[in-house]
Amino acid sequence: MIVTLAVGIATGFVYALVAMGYSLVYRATGVVNFTAGSYVVLGGLGTWWLLNQAHFPYGLAVLGGLILAGAVAGAFWTLVVIPLWRRDSPAYVVLLSTVIGGAILAPLTELLITPQAEELPPWVSGFTVHISGSDISGQYVFVVAAGLAMLAGVSLLLRKTMLGKQLRACGASRETSRLLGIHPELAGGIIMVITGLIGGLAGALITPAQSSEASMGLTFGIFGFVAAAFGGLDSVAGAFIGGILLGTGQAFIDRYYTPNYDEVIVFGLLVVVLVLRPNGLLGKAEQAG
Amino acid sequence: MTAVSPLLAASHVTKAFGGVVAVDDVSLAIGPSTVHGLIGPNGAGKSTLISLLSGFTRPDNGEIRFDGQDVTRVGPARLARLGLARTFQAATPLAGLTVLENVQVALTSKYRSGLLSVLARTPAMRREAKALAAQARELLADFGLLTDADRPARDLPFGKLRYLEIARALATRPRLLLLDEPAAGLNQVEVDELAVLIGRARAGGIAVLLVDHDVSFLFSICDQVTVLNFGKVVVSGPAAEVHGSKLLREAYLGPALPADPDPPGTESRRPEARHLEAQ
Amino acid sequence: MMSRAWRARDGLVLAAAAVAVIATGLSGSSYWIYSLCLVGIYAIVAVGFNIALGLAGQVSFAQVAFMAVGGYATGLLTTKAHASPWLALLASVVLGAVLAFFLNLPFLRLRGHYLGMATLALALGVQSFAENAGGITGGALGVFGVPSLTLGSFSLAAHSRFFVLVWLACGLCLAVYQLTARSHIGRAWRAVAARPDVSASLGIDVPRARILALVLAGAMAALSGGLLAEFLNYVAPDYFGLVMIGNIFFMVIVGGMGSLAGPLVGAAFVVLVPQEMSSLGQWQGVVLLAILLGVLVLWPTGLLGDPSAAGSITALLPARLRARPARVAENGS
Numbered sequence: 001m002i003v004t005l006a007v008g009i010a011t012g013f014v015y016a017l018v019a020m021g022y023s024l025v026y027r028a029t030g031v032v033n034f035t036a037g038s039y040v041v042l043g044g045l046g047t048w049w050l051l052n053q054a055h056f057p058y059g060l061a062v063l064g065g066l067i068l069a070g071a072v073a074g075a076f077w078t079l080v081v082i083p084l085w086r087r088d089s090p091a092y093v094v095l096l097s098t099v100i101g102g103a104i105l106a107p108l109t110e111l112l113i114t115p116q117a118e119e120l121p122p123w124v125s126g127f128t129v130h131i132s133g134s135d136i137s138g139q140y141v142f143v144v145a146a147g148l149a150m151l152a153g154v155s156l157l158l159r160k161t162m163l164g165k166q167l168r169a170c171g172a173s174r175e176t177s178r179l180l181g182i183h184p185e186l187a188g189g190i191i192m193v194i195t196g197l198i199g200g201l202a203g204a205l206i207t208p209a210q211s212s213e214a215s216m217g218l219t220f221g222i223f224g225f226v227a228a229a230f231g232g233l234d235s236v237a238g239a240f241i242g243g244i245l246l247g248t249g250q251a252f253i254d255r256y257y258t259p260n261y262d263e264v265i266v267f268g269l270l271v272v273v274l275v276l277r278p279n280g281l282l283g284k285a286e287q288a289g
Numbered sequence: 290m291t292a293v294s295p296l297l298a299a300s301h302v303t304k305a306f307g308g309v310v311a312v313d314d315v316s317l318a319i320g321p322s323t324v325h326g327l328i329g330p331n332g333a334g335k336s337t338l339i340s341l342l343s344g345f346t347r348p349d350n351g352e353i354r355f356d357g358q359d360v361t362r363v364g365p366a367r368l369a370r371l372g373l374a375r376t377f378q379a380a381t382p383l384a385g386l387t388v389l390e391n392v393q394v395a396l397t398s399k400y401r402s403g404l405l406s407v408l409a410r411t412p413a414m415r416r417e418a419k420a421l422a423a424q425a426r427e428l429l430a431d432f433g434l435l436t437d438a439d440r441p442a443r444d445l446p447f448g449k450l451r452y453l454e455i456a457r458a459l460a461t462r463p464r465l466l467l468l469d470e471p472a473a474g475l476n477q478v479e480v481d482e483l484a485v486l487i488g489r490a491r492a493g494g495i496a497v498l499l500v501d502h503d504v505s506f507l508f509s510i511c512d513q514v515t516v517l518n519f520g521k522v523v524v525s526g527p528a529a530e531v532h533g534s535k536l537l538r539e540a541y542l543g544p545a546l547p548a549d550p551d552p553p554g555t556e557s558r559r560p561e562a563r564h565l566e567a568q
Numbered sequence: 569m570m571s572r573a574w575r576a577r578d579g580l581v582l583a584a585a586a587v588a589v590i591a592t593g594l595s596g597s598s599y600w601i602y603s604l605c606l607v608g609i610y611a612i613v614a615v616g617f618n619i620a621l622g623l624a625g626q627v628s629f630a631q632v633a634f635m636a637v638g639g640y641a642t643g644l645l646t647t648k649a650h651a652s653p654w655l656a657l658l659a660s661v662v663l664g665a666v667l668a669f670f671l672n673l674p675f676l677r678l679r680g681h682y683l684g685m686a687t688l689a690l691a692l693g694v695q696s697f698a699e700n701a702g703g704i705t706g707g708a709l710g711v712f713g714v715p716s717l718t719l720g721s722f723s724l725a726a727h728s729r730f731f732v733l734v735w736l737a738c739g740l741c742l743a744v745y746q747l748t749a750r751s752h753i754g755r756a757w758r759a760v761a762a763r764p765d766v767s768a769s770l771g772i773d774v775p776r777a778r779i780l781a782l783v784l785a786g787a788m789a790a791l792s793g794g795l796l797a798e799f800l801n802y803v804a805p806d807y808f809g810l811v812m813i814g815n816i817f818f819m820v821i822v823g824g825m826g827s828l829a830g831p832l833v834g835a836a837f838v839v840l841v842p843q844e845m846s847s848l849g850q851w852q853g854v855v856l857l858a859i860l861l862g863v864l865v866l867w868p869t870g871l872l873g874d875p876s877a878a879g880s881i882t883a884l885l886p887a888r889l890r891a892r893p894a895r896v897a898e899n900g901s
Contacts, residue, residue, distance in 0.1 A: 100861050260702075
């Protein structure tokens with residue numbers, strides 16, 4: 001049971017990082033970005049490719065994987081979202097484009113990097129954690145540690161730095177942002193790249209513990225979205241917590257009930273939450289009718 | 290106060306947002322076929338009060354009655370069907386619809402045909418559609434908008450947008466028309482036309498609640514006036530009484546200033562407004 | 569409101585489509601008849617969605633869920649309950665309408681993003697259920713052996729005959745669309761899409777208008793799903809996932825929201841373009857999605873959308889290079 005909890009929390013951290021990506025982009029730009037999950041896979045598989053096909057040293061491969069994820073995020077923003085913004089497209093068209101984007105990245109990754117599930121070597125070989133009679137990969141510890149570090153980093157960024165404050169102002173209105181001297185397109189791009197980097201790092205961290213496969217990008221994207229919606233799209237901390245709860249909940253449902261209906265239960269819960277508290281469990285309570 | 294029972298009566302209505310009390314124990318009564326003005330400086334609570342009276346917000350306390358019926362918690366759609374129509378401060382043409390369609394939309398609740406009649410194109414449905422379209426055109430003609438009937442509503446010049454706003458509200462055949470700053474942004478000619486329009490509405494048996502900043506315009510057509518400040522009713526009564534009242538001046542200018550015969554707003558519009566003093 | 573120019577173009581395309589359909593029906597080409605059967609089926613769900621989104625402005629991702637309901641209801645009623653295919657089809661449409669009513673009721677208070685999210689969760693949940701509830705739905709393998717429709721002893725199994733049924737159904741849906749769109753119901757929808765608050769102040773029952781649009785959309789989606797089941801003699805959860813969600817939005821958005829012929833054009837695109845791509849093998853999926861994305865970016869109001877509403881292509885240039893200042897508009901909810 002503790003093992004389930006531990007693994008659930010660890011995978012929950014991955015969802016949490018993806019959810020954080022959703023929340024960051026939403027707060028800065030008002031866009032719900034369905035490509036967020038794909039960066040996890042890009043980071044993990046990109047690192048694998050650089051390590052095994054290009055024979056980079058491990059550290060450099062991880063860096064490369066991150067850069068790949070960040071670059072793809074930035075490219076998507078520039079090539080798809082910015083043109084749609086410039087045409088004053090309604091929000092749901094932008095949303096649709098990110099859904100298609102997320103859907104495209106999966107086969108693209110399959111074709112360009114690898115169609116198979118791949119694993120990475122652990123960061124510290126032989127590092128295992130002994131919990132209640134079982135050994136689980138110590139990699140999970142790194143996931144949790146890095147996740148917390150990134151959460152702290154992002155919170156600091158948003159609260160303390162000038163850039164962060166500007167980014168928080170952006171989401172309110174593109175016009176206001178322009179008046180404040182912030183370039184919403186550039187700010188959005190920066191945030192997207194950060195989201196890509198965070199997702200990529202999450203991928204590089206988890207792939208040694210659980211193999212990554214191209215098709216998982218969409219799954220992460222969907223679960224990350226659910227987590228963010230649970231916690232409140234406009235609350236970064238809420239999205240993060242939502243992710244952890246989701247991962248843990250899923251692990252328990254899988255272990256003790258059945259793995260088949262975990263998605264249905266999760267979606268059902270989301271529908272209930274959205275109807276009762278549209279701003280999420282931790283979002284702002286008051287909603288204009 | 291008139292002896293006739295009021296058409297719209299708000300009693301001790303209060304509304305607070307967060308810590309701020311926007312409307313504080315306000316009571317107001319509007320008689321049938323009356324033009325009732327509501328004025329006050331910015332932030333006085335007029336918008337909130339309008340929102341409460343037109344069903345867009347619920348009061349924290351108090352009661353609102355329309356024609357004797359308790360409508361405190363009734364929403365705008367039901368109120369419109371009971372006979373209370375309103376316009377909005379910023380002109381709100383419905384995008385994607387023509388001028389004619391904007392008015393036709395206001396007649397939606399008058400249609401008796403449902404989905405099946407529409408799909409079957411019954412003679413009754415076709416007759417009804419024709420008749421109501423004709424009514425809409427008549428209304429447009431009254432407002433000088435007939436030639437613009439098939440234009441996209443958002444293409445209208447500003448003054449005409451205001452008229453469309455009022456025409457639309459009148460299409461619902463209201464008994465009370467709530468006008469939210471209808472004169473804002475209009476030139477003098479248009480303001481005068483507006484005054485005539487309001488007079489005709491009253492003559493037609495429609496009560497009007499008029500909110501505006503243009504004090505001279507307001508006092509020139511209102512029978513009764515209520516002054517709001519800091520969410521409270523400062524003074525309320527027949528227009529002439531309120532116009533001369535010290536409390537009115539204090540609301541706008543603050544207390545203890547040498548008497549200023551020209552309340553703010555009159556200088557820019559009608560320099561010869563002094564004749565109002567004679568009322 | 570459709571301007572004269574827009575309506576004329578729309579009518580022209582509709583006429584061309586009618587000619588194409590009739591020509592195909594008479595041609596005897598099995599490839600084209602098969603393809604246009606699919607186009608007709610997809611067009612039906614798109615017309616329904618055009619009512620919900622194009623007219624009433626409801627961004628509902630759940631359209632695919634009702635298509636799944638229709639498909640599975642038809643498939644299961646015929647295979648497990650041995651109902652006649654016609655009855656099953658009818659029951660599916662009714663079920664789609666009823667479910668659309670009850671499932672959308674709690675969502676009526678949600679605006680914009682939240683409606684989108686809730687309906688997306690609903691759609692994904694339905695697909696996941698179909699995939700996992702093996703005992704009921706046959707799981708990922710789906711339902712086989714859905715019988716074709718018959719008129720007495722006249723079987724509609726042959727595609728050339730099914731073709732007629734599909735296009736009759738599509739024509740019926742187009743008629744429903746046109747009749748409601750041009751009536752006071754359609755005007756109320758468009759008003760609610762533009763400004764629900766102002767619409768309410770004019771006496772329009774906003775929740776009722778929304779639900780009506782969503783129920784019609786759900787009924788058409790169920791019809792489409794049921795016809796698909798009987799056409800392919802097979803139902804599977806694969807058909808009702810993210811790809812179909814994307815297709816449905818694509819058909820309406822790219823076809824042109826609020827236009828009559830738009831969904832037809834969108835359906836033709838979504839069915840025919842991938843078929844031309846089959847030579848690309850593995851790259852098919854990527855290229856197709858890339859094309860979808862490209863069209864979305866380049867023609868945001870759709871190929872048949874309101875010509876006056878399209879942002880000019882120069883809008884794609886950075887602000888400094890444009891002659892006029894950028895248009896300012898906030899994302900509507």
